[in-house]
Amino acid sequence: MTTLTDRYLAATLRSVPAPRREEIATELRASIEDMIEDRTAGGQETATAEREVLTELGNPAQLAARYADRRLQLIGPTYYLAWERLLKLLLSFVPALVGVVVGLVEATDGKNPGGAVGAGIAAALQVVVQIAFWVTLVFAVIERTNTALNLPEWTVDQLPEARAHRQITLTDTAATIGWLVLVIAYLPLQHLHSFVPASDGGNLPILDPALWSFWLPFLIAVLVATVGLEVAKYRAGRWTWPLVAVNAVLDLAFAVPVIGLLLTDRLLSVEFVARFEWLGQGDNLDTVATVAVVVTILIALWDMVDCVVKAYRNRH
Template sequence: MTTLTDRYLAATLRSVPVARREEIATELRASIDDMVEGRTDGGQDATAAEREVLTELGDPDLLAARYADRRLQLIGPTYYLAWARLMKLLLSFIPVGVGVLLGLLEAADGGTVGQAIGAGIAGSIQVAVQIAFWVTAVFAVLERTKTPLHLPAWSVDQLPETPLHRQITVADTAASIGFLTLVIAYLPMQHFRSFVPGRDGGDVPVLDPALWSFWLPFLMAVLVATIGLEIAKYRAGRWTWPLVAVNAVLNLAFAVPVVWLMSTDRLLSPELLARFDWLQQGDNLNMLATAVIVGTVLVTLWDIVDSAIKAYRNRR
């Protein structure tokens, strides 16, 4: 089990140069131990002494800036950390969400894949620039006018738990978000460019266009929410039980409609079924439906069970 000192050191060292981390860790831990020992020698409880010492040292980001000789003065030192934390939060999900939405709208309006991707990237960049400008401008005004934010004082209770290892890596998150984005983009695009050639030229849609009345927008919304889950997983660094619960709900919200629509012959478009003669022969269509249903169920169960196992291991 990690102590408050371990957590404080981890929170401080993440913002200092890698080459100096070992040196700073040794120096800082020795200083904390000496300060705690000085208080316990006077009869103070060790746990209370540790909390007092860390509270006196203050916000680990401020301490890290002093160790790294880094000035926190883009807009002024008073509100710099509040500005930086808000910027990281807003830029972590808003530009991506807007970019996906703009790409989908471009594809639904008849745009090509390249146009949809271009619209999404351009929209993400524009939103990121607007967020950076306006948040910075607001904090600059607050700094100059000395407007109090009444932010709660830093305390040791805000220290993050020190993970033994990071389960969720940047590469895993990027790959998952990239795949989900492609699936979201393909759902409207497949009505215009499905890569399944028709008999008379052009492409035939894979999914029944009638699903646009409700089910396809619903499935796209579930996928967008799943992107949010991927971001939350990365920020947490590991699976937790609340994340497992959200993952299970999103998996079921996607899988149940797919299974039901496939079992009632409402998922695939009539044009696709008419395009392939073998689907009309014998029980081939039923075999395809069974394969899709079984595959969907297995993948869903595997993902839910896998996330639960990882969360369980984290508690041990």
């Protein structure tokens, strides 16, 4: 079982330079053990002594800054860590959210669908600058005016649980969720702006509009559930057998309808097929459908096998 000391060391060492981590870990653990031993020699319980020692040492982020000789004084030492946590939290999702919304609005207003991506990126960058400026300004004013925020004191109960090596990284999760959001957004968008021009210059939907009676809403629901799965995977940090089972169900729930629609020539709109003459020549459409079915099957099988292998490695 991981002790409070182990968790405290892990929380401290994550913010110190990698070359010094082993040295600092040895020194800090020895100091903690000596302080605990001094208290237990006076008759105190070991668990109680450990909590009191770690509480006296204080927030591991502040201790790590001292070891790294890093000053917490951009806006002042009192609320630096609170400023840093809030800034990271806001920057983690607000710019991306605003960028997606602006991009979708730009793409659907009919004036400049091609510039939607650029507009979304520009809006996200502006939000980053605004958040950084205003949050920093507010905390600087609070610091200089000695305004009390009455934030709760740090306690050992705030120590994060120690985790094994992560299989699921934040970068992978963010990239996957971003891709899923784009696909979810494009499914309804392609009926208005598919970026495939018709012969008369109008919009040419790629998917059959009749699918909105059931299949497209169903596939969107599966993709939304997959976003939830990605969040659950990141929180777990690794593949577990329940996650493997859910992933398999979602893979099948998406792949089987797509394969069925491809094989029955119901996935693509009639207008889209007619727009490209070579699709109507000979068996070209059947060939394209067969290739798409094979690719869909291979992707689904690879994803299911990959997560099974990763879950198996976790247990052995």
